[in-house]
Amino acid sequence: MQITFWGVRGSIPSPGPPTVEIGGNTSCVELRAGKAILIFDGGTGLRLLGKKLLKEMPLTAHMFFSHVHWDHIQGFPFFEPAFVKGNEFHLYGGNNVSRTLEETLQGQMDHPNFPVDLGAMGAHMTFRDLPEGETIELADGLGSSVRVTNARGNHPQGVFAFRVEHAGKAVVYATDTEHYEGHLDENLVRLARGADLFIYDAQYTPEEYGARRGWGHSTFEEGVKLAKQAGVKRLVLFHHDPTQNDAAVREKEKRARALFADVVAAQEGLTIDV
Numbered sequence: 001m002q003i004t005f006w007g008v009r010g011s012i013p014s015p016g017p018p019t020v021e022i023g024g025n026t027s028c029v030e031l032r033a034g035k036a037i038l039i040f041d042g043g044t045g046l047r048l049l050g051k052k053l054l055k056e057m058p059l060t061a062h063m064f065f066s067h068v069h070w071d072h073i074q075g076f077p078f079f080e081p082a083f084v085k086g087n088e089f090h091l092y093g094g095n096n097v098s099r100t101l102e103e104t105l106q107g108q109m110d111h112p113n114f115p116v117d118l119g120a121m122g123a124h125m126t127f128r129d130l131p132e133g134e135t136i137e138l139a140d141g142l143g144s145s146v147r148v149t150n151a152r153g154n155h156p157q158g159v160f161a162f163r164v165e166h167a168g169k170a171v172v173y174a175t176d177t178e179h180y181e182g183h184l185d186e187n188l189v190r191l192a193r194g195a196d197l198f199i200y201d202a203q204y205t206p207e208e209y210g211a212r213r214g215w216g217h218s219t220f221e222e223g224v225k226l227a228k229q230a231g232v233k234r235l236v237l238f239h240h241d242p243t244q245n246d247a248a249v250r251e252k253e254k255r256a257r258a259l260f261a262d263v264v265a266a267q268e269g270l271t272i273d274v
Contacts, residue, residue, distance in 0.1 A: 007045020014242035023268025035141025046075030087123035095129035153177030155216035192230035202237035
């Protein structure tokens with residue numbers, strides 16, 4: 001599998017000179033498994049991914065939304081391949097809020113919020129509301145399958161973490177989730193067991209977290225604890241706080257590496273082969 005990061009920030013885009021190295025776009029991760037295209041979250045980084053995918057049309061892709069807070073869906077109205085007939089997108093979201101994924105994406109494009117309605121987008125789209133624990137089997141285009149499972153995290157209005165398995169490898173995407181003090185989240189430990197790559201919400205440092213309990217985010221220290229308990233091979237720090245400049249993210253990465261050997265802070269354009 002190949003994983004590329006197109007948006008690595010949380011809460012709100014944070015462009016400008018202080019974030020030019022790490023990037024200021026919000027959550028969007030592309031995963032290639034064989035010929036299959038999987039996209040995790042549709043934050044503002046999705047616009048950049050869309051520019052790249054225009055060169056590969058006609059295309060089929062599977063989009064998994066961890067949840068529908070703004071920083072995870074705001075890029076969707078600017079996702080150019082979704083406006084092109086002949087493209088096909090399968091969209092998956094947790095059935096854990098008052099509205100479905102389709103209703104939420106439609107809502108952010110309703111008048112007067114946006115000039116183009118969801119129904120006017122030219123690509124063929126299917127929507128699927130996922131119950132907790134459901135497994136999705138996808139073809140990889142090379143004769144094998146891609147397996148996607150989910151588990152609930154801890155975030156206001158709910159969140160799903162996802163595990164992708166293909167060709168004997170496993171990648172876990174667990175953003176916007178908060179740890180419980182005193183014990184690890186067993187849902188995530190089970191989901192991440194033996195993963196080759198563990199992408200984890202490390203929005204705050206331990207010092208920053210103290211004043212933000214209950215906001216639904218975690219720290220690099222908790223990510224390390226989970227990675228160790230689950231036997232993860234590589235940890236990626238993700239969903240950086242918008243107030244953290246490039247130096248702050250690198251310092252967070254340095255502190256995490258003192259606790260776990262194979263750690264990297266996600267940045268826009270980073271590609272990892274698994």
